[in-house]
Each structure stands twice: as structure tokens, then as C-alpha cells.
Amino acid sequence: MPIYEFECEDCGETFEELVFGSAEGVKCRKCGSDRVRRLMSAFGFKSGSRFVSSSGPAGGCSGCAGGTCSSCH
Secondary structure (H helix, E strand, O other): OOEEEEEEOOOOOEEEEEOOOOOOOOOOOOOOOOOEEEEOOHHHHEEOOEEEEOOEEEOOOOOOOOOOOOOOO
16 A cells, blocks of 8 residues: 655645555545645655756755755655
8 A cells, every 4th residue: 555645735734644546535634624635755756865856856855955854755
């Protein structure tokens, strides 16, 4: 079962959820809303020890100067 990241469109909460099949039925853990959208995970874009963005090799987030950052999610 894959783990996906979601963001609630109502309260902005970001969370992970184990999902089998479609993402239908996923609800926000914080507010219970079913208005959630699946996010692209940084894990899916990791190449070797560096994260890759659409503009080329980059840090996992704007706060990472070294290209790898365990605090990015």
C-alpha cells in the first residue's frame, strides 16, 4: 500500500495516508474535511543524494542550502 501526502483545502493541514487504489474517502485528520488534494512528494523526485526539481538539481526546499535536508517534507 503506497503512502501519499495530502493537503486539506479547508484547514491547510498536511498529512500522510496509506492509500489502496484511489484517494477517494481520504479525510483530513485535523478537521475531518473530505476536501483534500494529493501532493507530489519530494521522495518521488529524489535522484541519488540530491532532490531534483523541474528547473534542475536543487535543495528539497528553499531552506536547504546543501541540497539534502532531513527537515524537508
